[in-house]
Amino acid sequence: MFELTILGTSAAVPYKDRYLAGQVLNVQSELYLIDCGEGTQFRIKDLGIRKSKINHIFISHLHGDHCFGLFGVLTSMAMSGRTDPLSIYSPSGLKDMIETVFQYTYYQSPFTINFNEINTQIVSQILENQYLTVTAFPLYHRIPTIGFLIKEKPFPLNIIPEKIEQYQIPYSAIKAIKNGGDYHNTEGGIIPNSELTLPPYKPRSYAYCSDTAYNETLVPILEGVDMLYHEATFMHDMADHATETGHSTTIQAATIAQVAGVGQLIIGHYSSRYENLNILLDEAKSVFENTVLGIDGNVYSLDLQRII
Ligand SMILES: [Zn+2]
Numbered sequence: 001m002f003e004l005t006i007l008g009t010s011a012a013v014p015y016k017d018r019y020l021a022g023q024v025l026n027v028q029s030e031l032y033l034i035d036c037g038e039g040t041q042f043r044i045k046d047l048g049i050r051k052s053k054i055n056h057i058f059i060s061h062l063h064g065d066h067c068f069g070l071f072g073v074l075t076s077m078a079m080s081g082r083t084d085p086l087s088i089y090s091p092s093g094l095k096d097m098i099e100t101v102f103q104y105t106y107y108q109s110p111f112t113i114n115f116n117e118i119n120t121q122i123v124s125q126i127l128e129n130q131y132l133t134v135t136a137f138p139l140y141h142r143i144p145t146i147g148f149l150i151k152e153k154p155f156p157l158n159i160i161p162e163k164i165e166q167y168q169i170p171y172s173a174i175k176a177i178k179n180g181g182d183y184h185n186t187e188g189g190i191i192p193n194s195e196l197t198l199p200p201y202k203p204r205s206y207a208y209c210s211d212t213a214y215n216e217t218l219v220p221i222l223e224g225v226d227m228l229y230h231e232a233t234f235m236h237d238m239a240d241h242a243t244e245t246g247h248s249t250t251i252q253a254a255t256i257a258q259v260a261g262v263g264q265l266i267i268g269h270y271s272s273r274y275e276n277l278n279i280l281l282d283e284a285k286s287v288f289e290n291t292v293l294g295i296d297g298n299v300y301s302l303d304l305q306r307i308i
């Protein structure tokens, strides 16, 4: 499973049915929370997301609309009996901020919080586990800000179930075949790997860019990602204002997607000046056809596809 749930798409302040920045990425049933604006815990609850499955939280920057929800999420996790450690990745300052709030509220977390301070000037891998890697990269905003690139690790070959039966392949031999080996049967015969397997699935990838001004140095990092979330705070007639405030327009987000050759662009982080989001979508689509609106509560998933 590789599934993104968007919790909030509003920039700076909540607007009608749009909450502040927050997303949950589900990869193989592990949940990764990306940004945590105020109200995130309400969205998590309303959408039935199991917060006990969240072990990693990624915060792009310390503007309130991206991290003020943390206090509620962390204390709610404790109230539900959490004891598992939690890792948080962010630019510097977040640890002090959270510990200060904890101090003045006489609060002690019952679970360990591992704070990982990320260098916002360089591209660096910040997490690797069995299924994926997470890479942080610099964004171009008013304060130190990072984006995140989540990539699945390569999959093994797919063994054809009927072949297991046909050649009576024991369980102990399967791993080697999935890794490309031939099968040596008990009579000394060799069944070539190509007869036993289908090509592996293509690793899926997702990149998160919020908040950022238009900057083409992002292109090589985002090259070929399957799904890109890129902020599009403004319509393009506000391009000057976008640049001044460290944000992007629809056309700029779509241009990055186009030049980087991504599979799909999801836009979001909308200014509260826009009630009707279709005008933003249409403008983005004029540059990059495969653009969709990020909508609070919507789920965006990537299916497995074999490498041909
Ligand atoms: Zn923001």
Ligand SMILES: [Zn+2]
Binding pocket: 061, 063, 141, 211
């Ligand atoms: Zn910001």
